[in-house]
Amino acid sequence: MNKRVFSGARPTARQHIGNLLGAIHNYVDLQKEFDECIYCIVDVHALTTLQDTGKLQANIQDLTLDWLAAGLDPEKSIIFVQSHVPEVMELHTLLGMVTPLSWLLRVPTFKEKAKLHPENVNYGLVGYPVLMTADIVLYKAEVVPVGEDQLPHLELAREIARRFNNIFGETFPEPVARLTSFPSIPGLDGKGKMSKEVETSVIEIAHTEEETKSRIMNAVTDPERKYRKDPGHPEVCSIYALHKFFTESQVAELEGQCRTAGIGCVDCKKLLVESLNADLRPLRLKRAELAGKPDYVRQVLANGADRARVIARQTIKEVKQKMGLA
Numbered sequence: 001m002n003k004r005v006f007s008g009a010r011p012t013a014r015q016h017i018g019n020l021l022g023a024i025h026n027y028v029d030l031q032k033e034f035d036e037c038i039y040c041i042v043d044v045h046a047l048t049t050l051q052d053t054g055k056l057q058a059n060i061q062d063l064t065l066d067w068l069a070a071g072l073d074p075e076k077s078i079i080f081v082q083s084h085v086p087e088v089m090e091l092h093t094l095l096g097m098v099t100p101l102s103w104l105l106r107v108p109t110f111k112e113k114a115k116l117h118p119e120n121v122n123y124g125l126v127g128y129p130v131l132m133t134a135d136i137v138l139y140k141a142e143v144v145p146v147g148e149d150q151l152p153h154l155e156l157a158r159e160i161a162r163r164f165n166n167i168f169g170e171t172f173p174e175p176v177a178r179l180t181s182f183p184s185i186p187g188l189d190g191k192g193k194m195s196k197e198v199e200t201s202v203i204e205i206a207h208t209e210e211e212t213k214s215r216i217m218n219a220v221t222d223p224e225r226k227y228r229k230d231p232g233h234p235e236v237c238s239i240y241a242l243h244k245f246f247t248e249s250q251v252a253e254l255e256g257q258c259r260t261a262g263i264g265c266v267d268c269k270k271l272l273v274e275s276l277n278a279d280l281r282p283l284r285l286k287r288a289e290l291a292g293k294p295d296y297v298r299q300v301l302a303n304g305a306d307r308a309r310v311i312a313r314q315t316i317k318e319v320k321q322k323m324g325l326a
Helices: 017-033 053-070 087-096 101-105 108-116 128-137 148-168 209-217 238-246 248-259 265-291 294-322
Strands: 004-009 036-041 077-081 143-146 176-179
Touching: 004 017, 004 128, 017 036, 017 053, 017 143, 036 053, 036 294, 053 077, 053 265, 053 294, 077 294, 087 128, 087 294, 101 128, 101 148, 108 128, 128 148, 143 148, 148 176, 209 265, 238 248, 238 265, 248 265, 265 294
Parallel strands: 004 036, 004 143, 036 077, 143 176
Antiparallel strands: none
16 A cells, blocks of 8 residues: 555653554554565654663664564665654754644643653653654654554654644545454453563563563462362463464463363463564564574664655755745
8 A cells, every 4th residue: 555654652661462463463464564664763752751861772683683683674664763853852842832832731642641750741742742743744744554543643643744734735644544353352460451660570572482481370369269179260360361363272261270270370370481482483582583693683774764854854944945944
């Protein structure tokens, strides 16, 4: 399909299996459907909440390895780091001149992040949606893959693009959501979804098989199941939820066995260890191979930035002309 796709990910930590199932597999599939996909590691966005920037470069390297190992193809897609194309910061500033403050203060994500990081409610956190809009429209992307919970963010980007077009003339396409199924992967701590903000709750793509086993065997299961003979409640168990993705052929049988105490939590965990490690093994082997080629990974990002900059410079030139700055 002759349309341009854009998506980005923050390099705040290594990618986990929730990212793999929810976003990365989708990125790979989009390469087969669309002529041009642009995947950006949004490092400037990460600064809104990331205090320990000493890990930022390592996180960028790890995220790139995860993407490439999972099947993102630098021959088909543009893969680059946000700050390596400085035009995005320029467009962010220019879009900020036409974006009402009231629009930004109503964004639910701002309120949530402010509660999580009350000691660091910075301008970047408020202006996050403007920078996100700049990420998308700088490349005149027409399609943005999102889950339903992200639709309000994309709608704001559409509003900002529409406002700019109304003031200065038709410039940006209004990006359209490509609704995708982003499964909610529960964390191993039994306290909500798997999240990079709770490091012990995740299974990372880069974990070894032994690390994966250790995390699964220590995971929280059904809190009401005290003894092996007690019937279980698989709908509240993170291990059962992961079986749905990694032991799909046996999941119905496992549900029945759990409810009738035909299988214990330890055996259920052991089965997940086997199936999950088997599923991730090819990806992890590819990742290890790529990690041994740091020059190649750097070159992928450098080439991606060069290709992205060609598009970005043309857009900035057009924007400046329409705003009377050139």
